[in-house]
Amino acid sequence: MITETHFRDTVVEMLRRAETSLPRDVLAALKRAWKRERDPLARFHYKMMFKNLELAEKLKVPLCQDTGIFTFFIKLGRELRLTFDITKALEEAVKTATRLVPLRENTVDPITRKPLPGNTGRGQPAIHIELAPGRGLQLDLLVKGAGTENYGRLFMMRPKGGPEAIEQAVLKTLEEAGGKSCPPNIVGVGVGGSMETAPLLAKKALLRPLHRANPDAELAKLERRIESAANGLGTGPMGLGGKTTVLKVLIERAACHTASLPVAVALQCWPARRAKAITVDGKLRVVEP
Amino acid sequence: MVTARDKVYSRVIAGERPPIDLQGGVVYHCGPLARRTPRGWQVISAGPTTSARLDPMQVDFVRATGVRALIGKGGVGEEVAKNLARLGCIYLAFTGGAGALAASQVEEVENIFWEELGPEAIWVLRVRDFGPMVVAVDLRGNNLFLRRKTRTNAK
Numbered sequence: 226m227i228t229e230t231h232f233r234d235t236v237v238e239m240l241r242r243a244e245t246s247l248p249r250d251v252l253a254a255l256k257r258a259w260k261r262e263r264d265p266l267a268r269f270h271y272k273m274m275f276k277n278l279e280l281a282e283k284l285k286v287p288l289c290q291d292t293g294i295f296t297f298f299i300k301l302g303r304e305l306r307l308t309f310d311i312t313k314a315l316e317e318a319v320k321t322a323t324r325l326v327p328l329r330e331n332t333v334d335p336i337t338r339k340p341l342p343g344n345t346g347r348g349q350p351a352i353h354i355e356l357a358p359g360r361g362l363q364l365d366l367l368v369k370g371a372g373t374e375n376y377g378r379l380f381m382m383r384p385k386g387g388p389e390a391i392e393q394a395v396l397k398t399l400e401e402a403g404g405k406s407c408p409p410n411i412v413g414v415g416v417g418g419s420m421e422t423a424p425l426l427a428k429k430a431l432l433r434p435l436h437r438a439n440p441d442a443e444l445a446k447l448e449r450r451i452e453s454a455a456n457g458l459g460t461g462p463m464g465l466g467g468k469t470t471v472l473k474v475l476i477e478r479a480a481c482h483t484a485s486l487p488v489a490v491a492l493q494c495w496p497a498r499r500a501k502a503i504t505v506d507g508k509l510r511v512v513e514p
Numbered sequence: 515m516v517t518a519r520d521k522v523y524s525r526v527i528a529g530e531r532p533p534i535d536l537q538g539g540v541v542y543h544c545g546p547l548a549r550r551t552p553r554g555w556q557v558i559s560a561g562p563t564t565s566a567r568l569d570p571m572q573v574d575f576v577r578a579t580g581v582r583a584l585i586g587k588g589g590v591g592e593e594v595a596k597n598l599a600r601l602g603c604i605y606l607a608f609t610g611g612a613g614a615l616a617a618s619q620v621e622e623v624e625n626i627f628w629e630e631l632g633p634e635a636i637w638v639l640r641v642r643d644f645g646p647m648v649v650a651v652d653l654r655g656n657n658l659f660l661r662r663k664t665r666t667n668a669k
Binding site: 463 | 563587589661
């Protein structure tokens with residue numbers, strides 16, 4: 226049985242690990258990007274990144290001071306009976322993590338800009354629950370600061386735009402972002418769906434480990450094509466020039482209206498913060514990072 | 515150096531005199547993550563924020579305060595860069611996301627002004643060997659953030 230305390234403690238641990246360390250696949254991608262660079266200025270930024278990662282691990286502090294806002298994707302087994310309010314438990318976990326990790330208090334009222342406590346407030350954290358067969362529970366956490374959030378985009382392209390349109394949407398977003406989204410970036414793309422599900426797909430895409438190939442061969446090919454074009458922009462680490470502007474492009478698709486082609490682009494920064502917990506023998510375990 | 519970003523900039527532009535003399539000083543675009551301890555403030559993570567958000571207020575802010583160096587990430591707009599150079603102010607790029615590293619180079623929080631702004635307050639930080647940083651905009655208006663465009667054009 227999953228108690229509220231066990232659930233809350235797990236989420237606090239997810240937040241702590243996500244904020245203070247990088248997933249292994251992202252670290253590996255950054256190292257590969259560094260090795261590709263010959264330009265001393267580009268190499269310098271990678272050295273700073275690695276120094277930061279080492280220090281954050283040693284001191285157990287957040288990699289970046291913008292500890293972001295949070296999206297939880299939850300797969301809830303239909304046969305699992307939870308005796309507590311998931312939303313309340315997630316809010317409590319976020320408040321606790323804010324105090325303990327600690328995290329910067331980032332949430333405000335959108336109009337008055339009045340600060341709200343403990344990274345909560347109406348709609349924060351963002352929670353998306355999906356029912357699944359069985360009695361397991363899977364929690365995925367995505368942390369995003371304003372650097373990348375402010376370059377999230379939704380385009381309603383010409384319906385017959387095809388792969389070119391998707392590529393254009395990504396390149397336009399990256400050109401606007403430049404060095405402001407802390408490149409090299411990971412790019413999540415949601416193709417199809419509708420105006421609210423395309424962005425959701427784009428964020429879900431960011432949950433995939435970089436070394437795992439897209440099971441959809443057509444999308445895998447498009448991912449590689451767009452990566453190549455994006456790296457051709459020459460933006461590089463911190464926007465000061467370099468060979469790698471994107472570590473990976475991750476595309477998810479969904480059916481859409483015959484007269485629409487929604488394309489959403491979600492960027493993740495080089496300190497790509499994400500975490501995953503799953504049930505193992507009825508108990509939640511943080512498996513990533 | 516002192517931190518200043520969106521809310522502080524807005525107040526200065528609105529005509530409010532900063533509570534500390536910034537003439538000839540260094541402004542760091544940052545909202546630190548810090549914790550109050552019995553021994554004083556402990557800065558936990560303090561990397562730069564996106565300077566370009568301040569572009570609409572940047573030149574007026576520098577003119578009003580007499581600041582000589584800005585530290586941030588992502589650069590400033592082309593027109594802003596040219597005007598900064600005219601005002602004798604340079605822009606230093608600190609690697610974005612390197613919050614733990616930046617915090618480790620802060621020796622002490624000497625003071626906080628406009629504390630009600632929380633992370634957006636004016637934090638007066640004594641630092642040692644802050645960086646290394648890149649002079650991204652110099653006194654001649656050379657702008658390294660335009661570098662990538664040249665690279666793309668040259669292909």
